[in-house]
Amino acid sequence: MAASSSRGGGDDNEPYLLGLVVTKIVGLHHYSGTISGRANVTLVREPLNPHDDNAIAVHNNRGVKAGHIERGAASALAPLLDSLLIANNIAIVPKAPSSKSGSKPYSLICQVHIFARPAAAETVKKAIKDKGLALVAPNNPEFFFSESAFVQERTQKSDRDVDKLFAHVGKDGDCRIEPMEAPEDVVLSALFQHQKEALGWLVHREESCDLPPFWEEDKDGGYKNVLTTQDTKERPAPLRGGIFADDMGLGKTLTLLSLIARSKAPNVGVKKGNKGAKRRKIDAAEEGSRTTLVVCPPSVFSSWVTQLEEHTKAGSLKVYMYHGERTNDKSVLLKYDIVITTYSILGTEFGQEGSPVNDIEWFRVILDEAHVIKNSAARQTKAVTALNAQRRWVVTGTPIQNSSLDLYPLMAFLKFEPFSIKSYWQSLIQRPLGKGDKAGLSRLQNLLGAISLRRTKDAESGSKSVVALPPKTVVACYIELSTEEREYYDQMEMEGRNKMLEFGDRESILRNYSTVLFFILRLRQLCNDVALCPIDMKSWFPNSSFEDVSKNPELLKKLASLVDDGEDFDCPICLSPPSKTVITSCTHIYCQTCILKILKSSSSRCPICRRSLSKEDLFIAPEVQHADEDGSENLGSDKPLSSKVQALLELLKRSQKEDPSSKSVVFSQFRKMLLLLEGPLKRAGFNILRLDGSMSAKKRSDVIKQFAVVGPDAPTVLLASLKAAGAGVNLTAASTVYLFDPWWNPGVEEQAMDRVHRIGQTRAVKAVRLIVKGSIEERILELQERKKRLISGAFGRKGGAKENKEMRIEELRMMMGL
Missing domain, CATH: 3.40.50.10810 (Tandem AAA-ATPase domain)
Known part of the structure; x- marks a missing residue:
């Protein structure tokens, strides 16, 4: 692959600028969209166009169709766009159109910027050459025909000017800007x-x-x-x-x-007088x-x-x-x-x-x-x-x-x-x-x-806080596991580390991505309570990297439980919680729409392990049957409480002793953990409510209203799912927050704490993070700190932050303590 100054640092698999193709936009007089000057235009594929199945429409900077890429260039570029071999489909019209008496021109020269991933670069170059098109590389003098600061930036000509x-x-x-009163x-x-x-x-x-x-x-x-x-x-x-x-x-x-x-x-x-703001009828x-x-x-x-x-x-x-x-x-x-x-x-x-x-x-x-x-x-x-x-x-x-x-x-x-x-x-x-x-x-x-x-509640850099709220303190309560729990945890962590070392290189780890996530999930659950994990955990992991889920219905169910147990599990393609979860035959988990889009491309391979896939290799995740709503029976009084549950009970009792009228919210990302907590808390005399994602909107609203009630028989503890109560919920009735398990994303934790610490709060707020010493939970806190530095840096005027990558190989290794 030819080295080019257009390559940036960062992700080696990220699309980079190969060069540009000079072509024409035709049919301008047929469409209402106008290109009135030097402009950026967007290319939009029209595979169902009745005149040409390679058609590529050109939309102006207001999103209105203005013409098409000429047929010859479209026949080369359309298959590359369809197979996702090229990305970032934009073009630049370098010169204002010249036309007589204000009429629209029939065609315009444009430059299509070609971006491709390193692995696809040679394929893309060959496809363009085979169709008789010239790819103007960034080191070619003709490349500077493009005057946009964007292209100049890519060729490292004018970084200072851009800055x-x-x-x-x-x-x-x-x-x-003057403050304003509400009507x-x-x-x-x-x-x-x-x-x-x-x-x-x-x-x-x-x-x-x-x-x-x-x-x-x-x-x-x-x-x-x-x-x-x-x-x-x-x-x-x-x-x-x-x-x-x-x-x-x-x-x-x-x-x-x-x-x-x-x-x-x-x-x-x-306001009138904005002659440039055209509006549709x-x-x-x-x-x-x-x-x-x-x-x-x-x-x-x-x-x-x-x-x-x-x-x-x-x-x-x-x-x-x-x-x-x-x-x-x-x-x-x-x-x-x-x-x-x-x-x-x-x-x-x-x-x-x-x-x-x-x-x-x-x-x-x-x-x-x-x-x-x-x-x-x-x-x-x-x-x-x-x-x-x-x-x-x-x-x-x-x-x-x-x-x-x-x-x-x-x-x-x-x-x-x-x-x-x-x-x-x-x-x-x-x-x-x-x-x-x-x-x-x-x-x-x-x-x-x-x-x-953006203003914050807390005074930063010596500035005054924007609103007079009671103070909020965040403390960590570090917990030692019992001898039995520690043996169980260490054994599991050692097994996970050995597996990671056994997998060895990046590709092998990616092939076994679900297995690694399983280990991480179970380690996090072991920090909470052994009861969250299956007794024979070894049976929950695929034995080989290519065990076929279609031949193992039990494995399919176990993978579905990974998504159900891990509330913060993300689809590796879109990096969002899966919608319509699909499990592939090679044991990887995606959104249905994400993986189907991949299968439409010419590669038709699993993005993680590169195994060949077809629609027959996709399985909708079976619904996981939830246990009885009341967790009292699941954790009987004769069963010893986990170290973390004992620590929470002690903290709650101390808080109630100091102020009998105070209320607390206990957040966990594991719904099953909320159920397991119900029994011990009730037996300890706490009047509790639960708020989780399985409830209807009306039920959630009723729970929040009940929690706000004051009086001798009023609820004092709310057991809440981070996702169900993390946004748009007012919990100012409480003054203490317990984060029972840490979340990857510090923003989600902040949202949870600020359900309590917000306008309307009259008491000082205390947030307590329960963290198991010498465990994966301490490493999650390190990951949170990285993300916090990025967030504060983006809106601040000083400070440095290196871009935080999503949970990739390095972070998987970090979570396993390697």
Whole structure:
């Protein structure tokens, strides 16, 4: 493979720029989309095109179809796109079209940038050459025909110039934004000062007619993007929206309700005079509508309803719950001020004809708990990105959960060009971060500074805390295992380490990925209670790397239990919890949509072990039957309690003795652990409630209300699943949090703690992490610290952070203590 300066550091398997192909966009006069200047365009495959099954459509920077790639080039590029051998399908039109009397040209020269993984590079080069196309490599003088800062960055020509552009972003037009009061005729509650400041910022961004970041007006009255060198005679539409990333518990929902209430007022509207903002034809009802679409996880539904009841005048805001049985008439939805729906519903209706949410141009779309869309390949992410909206808001206290790549889908939703194009995000932000380049972190900070607002509850760097909340302390309680538990744990860990050493190289470990995850899961469960693990654990592991699940139904069930037991298990392709879990014959676990997409490619191999796969090798994970809801019988009084359960009981008793009225929340990611805790806690005299993912939304809401009750017979301990109670739930009735087992992702733990430490809390909050000494749990804490450094660095103005990779081979080794 030819070495090229376009290769970046970081992941050796990451697509890199091979070069560019010069071709033409044809048929421009047939389509409504226009390319009015030097511009970036997007290529979209049209395999069902009746005239050419190799057709590749060209969409302009507003997503409107403008033409097609000429047939000869399309015949070479289409098979490569279909087989996923090339990625990041963008092109650049290097010169403004010249046409007589303002008519549209018939064709335009464009440069298609070819990205491929190292392993596919030679195949791609040969396919392009065989079709008679010339691939212009980055070291070819012709390559510099492309003037975009993106390509110059790839050839290491103008890193400093690009960094200067980032340093300047958002600085022009910076002004003091005045705090703003909520409309008194709608919002009954007085806003805190930080909420007034946030409301002022939100309104400013919605009503500003400023040019988007990186755009400048030139001397001739045209506009140019200084980063991509795209130019246009039409004024680019303002970026109306951004990222509202205040810390959890600072009252973002009330601030957003105030924003919605304000735009309901008759004197507030879209500012006129924005001649560049073209809009599609919409009916009169839609034109006058101020409807806001709120998208959130199901667990947050009740939070929005509660906030509306508590903080707004009854009937002042009309709300429609687009959930369950729902209308398909968009005129009905447009009569409401707020329509609330879920990410999963949008994913289900994505591409469906007659879905009203897809047909409406919303006045405003708010993505609550927006970190849900961290996977850009997921259907629900594509669904929210495709929504039509005049204003777009991303709302989350944890915008980064694993890596800076979590931010890319947020840019795509916000339509923040050029970062809504993955190639640009990878080249200008992701790759420099991956190499540990300080410029990468600086760029990310400047970018976020231009479009986001983030304040934290705790005073940082000597600054004053934004809200007067009682203090929160986080402590670790280290626990020694009993002699018997330690023997059992050490034996299991030693067996896991030996297996890892036996697997040896990277490829072998990947082939046995599920086995390694099993060991890690069981080690974590052993730290909690031996009762969580099967008695004969050896029987739970595949004997060989290629044991076929189709010939072993028991193995299929055991693999399904891995997903069920490990609440934080992610699909290795999309790095999100599996939806419609599929287990392959080679014992690897994926989302159904992810693995089917892979099988459509020409390779048709398992992404982990590279074993050949067909649809017949895929098995839907069987449902795991849950034990009796009451865990009292499962852990009888005659059975000795685990060291960690004993430690928790002691801590709870001490807390109750100090203050009999205090309430506690115990979080665990293992539902079975919550069940096992019920018996010992009840026998110790605690009045308990349980909140987990198996409950309906109504049941969860009832449990939260019961927990808030005070009195002599009121519940004092809530046993809660991290996922069921980690977002959009108010647990300020409690003042102590116990994290029974550590989570890979520090953001999820922060969310859990901040269900208790938030506006409305009147007591000092104490969070206790229960950690087993000399175990995998201590290593998980190390992993959390890495991720925290990245998150604080991205929104901070100083500090360095090397890009955190997802749980790959190095982290698997780290978890096993190697």
